Amino acid sequence: MPAQGPEHEAVVVGAGFAGIGLAIALKRAGIENFILLEKAADIGGTWRDNTYPGLAVDIPAFTYSFGFAPRADWSRLYPSGREIKQYADGVVKQFRLRPHLRLNSTVTGAKFDETSDMWHVSLADGAELTCRFLLSCQGALSTPSVPALDGLDDFRGHVMHTARWDHDHDLRGARVAVVGTGATALQLVPEIAEVSAHLTVFQRTPIWVFPKFNPPIPRPLQALIRAFPALHRALRLVTTAFVEALVTGVVHHRRFKPMVDVVERLSLLHLRAQVPDRKLRAKLRPRYGFGCKRPSFSNDYWRTFTRAHVDLVTSGIDRITPDGVLDRDGVEHPADTLILATGFKLFDISFPIIGRDGGELSDFWSRHRRQAYEGVAVPGFPNLFLVPGPYGNVGLSWFQMIDVVVPHVVRVLNEARRRRASCVEVRQDAHDRYMAWVTSRMPDTVFFNGNCASANSYYFDEHGDAPWLRPTNTAPAKRRSRNFPLDDYAYSEASTTTR
Structure with missing residues (x-):
């Protein structure tokens, strides 16, 4: 008798902006059979967890937001954390994500079943979910880093x-x-x-530290921005160009x-x-x-x-x-x-992810250094996509990363549907080419030229690598996410899978 298919086509882990952006993209692609798991009692990720005095975004709000969901009534160029959280709530409501959302759902483990090409996802309450694709959006600023201070x-x-x-x-x-x-x-x-x-x-x-030009945005200007979408696009273009100029100094130092x-x-x-x-x-x-x-x-x-x-x-x-x-x-x-005020652990996977032949993702990175094809997929871990993984982040705004990584994921999922494939895995040679490209570009970055050893930066991991940032600007990364060869992935179907 053929094996039962998965309950869900996709499980998205994490309801911060990365998970929200990916969930919206799935709906736009016609993928409705997914759930969005969040360990906390509310959405918003770092903007839910961080509420300390003075909290504000350090990227202009016209850039730190979804281009397809503009907001006109920001109080300032760099608004407070409270406003960013309100924006997250509004986007979830606007795109009707609540039916897909499951709060207070902590994932404790995920294991890939090679016979049926599905992931088994374990939750802290003892429940188990099955899905075809596991989409990890756990965020970079989710696990606080507590220093080991004597006493x-x-x-x-x-x-x-x-x-x-x-x-x-x-x-x-x-x-x-x-x-x-x-x-x-x-x-x-x-x-x-x-x-x-x-x-x-x-x-x-x-x-x-640099001076902060943070003028209030008066209501008449908010009304103009709302009435003329082209004005919002122009403001977004200007603030993004400012951010990209800073990024250029990092990746092309x-x-x-x-x-x-x-x-x-x-x-x-x-x-x-x-x-x-x-x-x-x-x-x-x-x-x-x-x-x-x-x-x-x-x-x-x-x-x-x-x-x-x-x-x-x-x-x-x-x-x-x-x-x-x-x-x-x-x-x-x-x-x-x-x-x-000691920051967060980057790329801290909060639960074991077990792929082919019992390989565990965090252990793989520990032994072989952090790596991922286009910052998204890792050989040996089929049907798993990271938003983002190592070398997947671009720019200084989290939304620039989303604009690059999410289209990559959706392109692959659409191709899998077209080919009626139940298993998608990045090819080793394609992965290795990408990582060779990363390695060739890193010597141009500040990480190799800026006396960074004295910075004690969270950009660096225990191997001395700097896997946080893809060594390129946002525009070429966007082009790549929309044009990478789909055959860089292998597509197959399990003989035991029913549809």
Whole structure:
């Protein structure tokens, strides 16, 4: 008797913007038999989880949004995190994704059945789902990175990670210690300085900071944008060109070094204007190249360190004490609250994914380094697509990645339907060609030319690779996603599968 077919044509894991964008694309392609699994009680990914004071998007909103779902009524060029979450809710409603959505559904494992060409997906509540295609959209900023600090468990005060903000904890009049000086701390530190009695910030590496042009968008202009879609497209084009100019300095660092030098000088002029004290400026000045770690924009971050009740510690942390933080110079800094602004684990697959012959994806990457064809598919893992996988992200906006990776996935799924194939797997030779291309392009990037070893950047993994970013600009990546040879995948049908 032939085996039963899968319950769903596709299971999408993760209801952040990547999962939302892919779900919309599936519906547009006529694929309705899919579910969108989300481990939390709400959608939105990082914009659901992060609610710390000062949270805002650091990409202009006209670029940080779906081109097919424009919003005219952004309050500012760089709106708050609350507005971005509202945008996510609106898109889910607009494209009627709720019937496909299953909240509070934590995936604990996925295994490919080679006899029937389907994935068995296990959930924390004991349920099991079957699907033809497993589409992993777990996001890059979903698993908080908690540093291994000696004595952390002995701290008598209040501890919280910025991605798990405790709004019931009052910082007014408190002695606060913040660990981390990345893009999150850049937004958070000025806000805490306004209410705390004393603020101590522990910096491992400084961050490149640029002035933030963030004007409010008045209602008459919002009305014009709404009435004239071409105006919205023009604004999106301008802000995207600005973002792409920054990306060019990262992925083509060696060729565009003079441009990068100008960008760095602009940042240093901003630092000089904000911090008159030469010794303090020296502590805040990055010693690595622009782009080694994510830069950001602020008009008050650097200035905050000139305030009398704010201290910057750069000697490193020796350990956490019951009443504060002991630095490596032997000075103890008293604190009532310890805030970990220490970012996230990139490409952290939160459950085992077992492909052909019992191979597990995270183990494969651990042994063979992170790799994926076009940042989407891995040989040995049929019917699995990553949004994104290693070397799949482009640009600085998450939506630029979605615009590249999602069309790739949908093209392959449509081709599988056309060929009536139940199994799709990237060919090893095609995968190897892509990875050879990546390897040939990496020497031109800042990661090979910008003294990045001193940056302590999350762009780098345990192998010393920088698999976060595809070494190209967005436009050629978009063209590639719409024109790569579909025969770079092998298509087949299991003899035991019914339709």
